[in-house]
Amino acid sequence: MTPEGIEQLRLGAAGEVGQVAIRDIARVSRDEAEQPSQVIRHNGTAAFTLGVSALTNRNVVEVGSAVAARLETLKADLPDSVEITPIYEQHVVVDEAVSSFLLSLAMSVAIVVGALMITMGWRAGLVVGTTLGLTVFVTLFFMSVFGIAMERISLGALIIAMGMLVDNAIVITEGMVIGMARGKSAIKAAAETESSTSIPLLGATVIGIMAFSGIGLSPDSTGEFLFSLFAVITISLLMSWILAVTVTPYLGMLLLKAPKKNTSDDPYKGAFYAIYRGLLWLVLRARVLVVLVIVGITIVSVMAFGQVKQAFFPASNTPLFYVEFQMPQGTDINVTDREMKRLEQLILSEDKVTDVTTLVGRGASRFMLTYNPEQADASYGQLIVRVADAEAIPAMANRLNRDLPAEFPNALVRVEELVFGPPSGADVAVRFSGPDPVVLRQLADDALRIYEAAGTITNPRTNWRQREILVEPIVDESRMRLAGATRSAIADTVRYGTSGLRVGELREGDEVIPIHLRLPATERDGVDRVRDLSAWSDGAGTYVPMANLVERFEPRLVEALIHRRNRERTITALGGARADLTADEAFKSVRAEIEALPRPDGYSMEWGGQYESSTDAQTSLGKQLPLGFLVMLTISILMFNKVRQPLILWLVVPMSVTGMVLGLLFTGLPFTFTALLGFLSLSGMLMKNAIVLVEEIDVQRAEGVADYKAVIDGSVSRLRPVVLAAGTTIFGMIPLLPDAFFASMAVTIMGGLAFASVLTLVAVPVLYALLFRIRPPKEESTDSKTGTASG
Template identity: 40%
Template sequence: MNIAEHTLAKRTIAWMLTLLVLLGGYISYEKLGRFEDPEFVIRQAAITTLYPGALPAQVAEEVTEVIEEAVQQLQEIKEVTSISRMGNSLVKVEIELEFAPSKVELEQIWDKLRRKVNDAQHKLPPGAGPSIVNDDFGDVYALFFAVTGEGYSLKEIKDYLDLLERDLLQVPGVGRVATLGAPDEAIFIEIASAKAAQLGMSQNEIYQSLRQQNVITDSGNLLIGPQRVQFSPQGHIDSVEALGHIALGSASGEQVIFLKDIAKITRSTIEPPRALMSYDGQPAIGLGISQVAGGNVVDVGDAVRTRLQELESQRPIGIDLQVVSYQSDSVREAVNGFVANLAAAVVIVVLVLILFMGWRSGVIVGSVLLLTVAGTLIAMYMDDIAMQRVSLGALIIALGMLVDNAIVVTDGILVRMQKGEAAESAAIAVVKGTQFPLLGGTVVGILAFSAIGLSPTDMGEYAGSLFWVIMYSMLFSWLFAVTLTPLLCVTMLKVKVIPEGAEEKQAGILYRYRRLLNVALRKRLFTGVLMLSLLASAIYGFNWVKPGFMPDSARPQFVVDMYLPQGSDIRETAKELEKMAAYVHEKDSVTHITRFVGQGGLRFMLTYSPEDPNSSYGQLLIDVDDAPGIAALVDELQDELTERHPLAEIKVWKFMLGRGGGKKIEVAFKGSEPEVLRQLAEQAKAIMAEDPGAIAIQDDWRDKTPVLRPVVNEVAARRAGVDITQISQALNRTFTGERVGVYREQDKLIPIIVRAPYSERSLAQDIENVQVYSPTADKYLPMSQLVSGVEVEWSDAILRRVDRFPTIKAQADPLPGEQSDPLFNRLKPKIEAIELPPGYSLEWHGEYKDSNESNEGLAISAPYGFSAMVLAVVLMFNAIRQPLVIWLTAPLAIIGVTVGLVIFQVPFEFMAILGCLSLVGMLVKNSIVLVDQADVEIREGKAGFIAVIDAAVSRARPVFLGALTTILGVAPLLWDPFFKSMAVVIMFGLAFATVLTLVVVPLLYVVIFRIPAEPEEAAKS
């Protein structure tokens, strides 16, 4: 009993299972997670270690090297990069995908990383550390607000956000709440050295007195009766005013001196701020909300919006939450758009089937298609595959292929019934003869997409759901084709018996196809040369196809990055960026501008990588109401802003889809000496600057910055009993301030910082008057007596290393709207011609590296997929010549691919490569149907030549309809930036290749099997 016979015998069970699948599909659709992009794990952690006062070179040698050596002991490490700045070491660790396919394994690796870092702490120099490991580096704050308040200070806004945060963390699905641009407060005590000296007060005594205040220590306890009672002496500072009443001593033994007598005490923000943010020119604090792992961002967004409405009465009037990015809304819109595309594709496919097969056959195949989609949704829910850009796109891509099996079965039953066979016996016979060839073709079609599903790269992780969704859907399509389709045919098909041969004459196109094929097979040489000429022309024409990697996003936002000269104060950066924002806001389509200064924003989308902290850096996130017009606006602003801000390095860019980001052209030089590396980078930048197509040219070490170096008079210092440490402390106390304690305010610990008054620290000349305590003289001496002068030295502000090698990158970008490959191809030979000293190397990073890694991943996995496809075809036929016929047809795909990409001017991107791989599977699947039918016809005793023609004619309609439904089903993806190149490849490749396949497969069959032509009269009959 075959599958169809069993289904027809158990019809009640079959109908019941059908209803359960439809119900399960609906429930799964409602419960499936929804995201804009596929979730992928960011396998990076950042290790921060402070080393106050150390120059970048000292930080690199004494701190960064220690941390790098410790973390590189982990075998799971992919790459270790580091940034050494003044007093700060930042080491970033990236983990190989194979060791951490999910967050569960990653958390275990982060635990090992922490142990390694903790074990290395004793190797750090005095004054450095402790190291802090941040493994939340990849958290996405899908709900991102700019909180503004006209008439409110940033501190008042932050106080409101502290209360709001507690409420938001109680919302179901919310994982983390973060802020950006909140001011750091401190209690500043400014002591005038002259006044302290006049009253006979030593600054060391003052610092010691302050350090002893507000220190919490165990006071012990006392047993009173049956109870233990804790001591808690009063005297802690509970207000800023109370600080002024700290008794420091007495001037003459009688008069008590209080802190307020010699110091000005204020509470204010720490300058310079670490980061600044504004929204449409108003100072703001960023508020980011992330969902728990695996949470549904749409549900979380709705729940947060509801909670904010409930808390509306508690929000102070004037404080507003401005939306920077609300991913739940964009996800809902994107998913709804994809679902609409899916529905449109289903309608198109069903209408085509009805048009070419009749309404009954169309309804049958359409019903099977609907059931297949329902089954796929169930599988997606069980496999935890959310509805997102890639998975929904995969469903649309699969739509046309999903009906292939049902079309073959329906058409076979229809033909048999037209010849007078009973419906049930026709259904059983057709399924018996086609179930295994269709299964083989389905497996081959699935394996065509396996390259991306098995790719061991980040891009494989990002787009991997494409393979799994197509696999589930195609397996369901085969299952329902051999079970439900015959049941529906038996139930619904009503046909008239047509005399043999009459159906072909009624369908005039099949009759003409038979005559054309008859001529083509007789003129074998001419036909073969014609096909090879078309193939050669397509290969040559591929030179006019633009290369690419990943497309730009259609998101109605774009970005302006700005760098001032390295070392610029963050306030100066903010002023320059505000001027830029004011100019950009004058553009008609611009609606809102969010400004970040000192660092990038919170990671509000998975493919956005915030810039590392840098006071010279600023970023504008610009909202527009005309997303299609962004490309022209980006091009316009790149020229205008560059001209208006000559001292700034400016890059205007659109968001990209998929993984990647950063500079598109990067050449990395590795070596030991920083000066030599800088020289090599300068040579590369000079070459880039000569190319008019290169913009935003820079290196990632940035400019050198000035360092003031007091030259210590060793003789005078030794005579005074002063060493370099005391001189450094005096400079720090005067100009920056020294932390001497904390002020407790509820759950906050506010630092208490002592420094000189502004009048003593505002000018570089004030260095000479800095007071340094001399133990020998027991008094303070001016700095001018201890140093012979102050030198200005230009030093590296940033030192970067990759895998412990000093590495500098020369970077550039192509003009807006241009692909990077043409620029890269022009620059590559010139830069590689730079003579490298012994021990130095050159590597290409940027988009070239990202693209190579993705393509290498396909190169690793594709051979396995293609080998499995070849093996499946060989096993199916248990022969070599039939698979040879099938696989020799595959190159025909390139003809339509070239035509489509050239006509639409679409770059040959990563998704286009996947389209080509899938296209091969589709062609092989169609070829299997033709070759298998030819074998069947020959086994039934027909002459070889006649059998091949009859097989081609009998399978022409299902092959043609399968291709047509696939082409039209994919059509809605032409308007999706991510899938556009794949859609063009599949539509044009399949269209051309299907028409040619209907001729080339029979041609190759008769050639390889050496089948002679029959007499023309016999062939026509």
């Protein structure tokens, strides 16, 4: 059936002469919907979008490549002027990210192995480097077995764990080198080193894993987003211990050789060890002062932490950004589309913009985890903008946020950058809940005034938006009943005189095309026209003038969007952070005033936005931390079967905050959620190094070495493993510095571990001497300062 065929249909009773054809009283045409539910354009040309999602057990890169190949073959069958253009290709993004991270991983391995060869010699460095390479390959194998995909988080976890992966192998190799330097055979040196260090290293490894357990056990969206980090670190650290106690001794027997010198020579001679021995001689005599200084530095660092910028997740380095456009609520979609055409031309004229996808009426299909599509709304529009260089986005966004509001005074326009991590909705958001919409509007307006007065909030708005104008027919009930008409008939007449009354449908294959009956466009231009129409009366069997049924058409303002939270009316006042501020700084600038707003009884207030997302993530993490720390504490106590040694380990953990604060302040990076994970991992790294040192002191004391000498010699014997472990971890973080997601975590670990290494080498011996009441001998020979190590 065609429009022409419909026009040929005749109306009237069968067989009667008075039948008329539809074409005699109406015109039938096939047109686009006057009020489309959504309008989509790409670079100014009409388009429709198609989204393809991979199954959870399939490789995104393979699926994306297969889809791209299939689309390429379909191009030949497309009509002229029809093109297929990708808006977002996740498989390309993932492939580039994985390739970049594999390169970073290779660089990290090369840096670590190179540093080990320079400091330990090429043979020892080759032993540790080979163990490290095996650990990485075995970890990748188990990632495949357990279905852990290679992506930014999982591969980043390998780089984060890089320094920790070599710790176990360094300790084993160092023990073998020292044993062989003292004249022992390679087999004996390997056996003794493995038997004396394997259990302490296992305990230290498990403690290192449990430092990351909070994120692994967190049930919220952030925990889901970062779970692979915990999984990969768990696998890699366990593999590093297994390979260190099995493969490393074997490789050591094959590659390591005893030095060609007198076996009675002290392996801890040299300026490096002499300087450290002299430092220990000084700090052990001023141990109370040293502890007070370290505690003072820690307190100052905690206070200085308030100067560090705070953020939830950093901005993404994907070369996309959004332009959000909102006309007054109730605006016709065609009016919104007309303004969006002007906006898209302005954006397309920008130098570094390559593609612009325009969406009017609602957002796009969800194409990435961090994209939060807008619900259907005729007054809403969005541009998805692709640029040639992601580094140009911040400056462009700042300029557009400043200039666009003047170009579109009747609309709310804002530019939003993509961020890593789950979406938080807005930088700053406060919710008011209660029964009366009028009171809620007043509270939200008060919050918006505070936003504007502060000068730190951009694009203040509410999620209820503006009230809409509703034209309501006031029906005369008695006259309607007398005329035999119904409200349904009046509603049909109103639809016929405005948007059109659906009277049928046309089927073309699988497609259903609605048929609407309506007045010509020139007669659908106001309420007065509707008042002149007639409504059908079943009782009278004829049409009755609307004027006999409707007293008047009354315009009034109504709430078009009423949001509820926990079944209670809730309005949210939203805003963005000024370009030179973080979301946390913008939030703090208005928090006190908004919390001081008076609220009637029965009305509540709570914060949303990035503050809520960050707080929820940290709260969820905090709920899991006690379990992780309990396991860490239990292991540390079981390892020593005493209390004072574990106490030493836990006393030095908070002191690592100094290096973290210095690193973040120096680089200007914010303290993000990933930086928090980095700080938590520091506790595991620091305790792992401290365990090895404390264990060595205990061993020497158990072998009969004098207590003071055991503290000195035990610390000196662990100097190189601790320095190497910290150094390799720090250098292994270098490839992560350019990455926006991991930069703050890398700086946190690098700065924290640099200072934590000093704590391990200075604070641990001092605390050990204090807790065990070990004092220097009253009379010391020269050897007390520069003497030999034993054990």
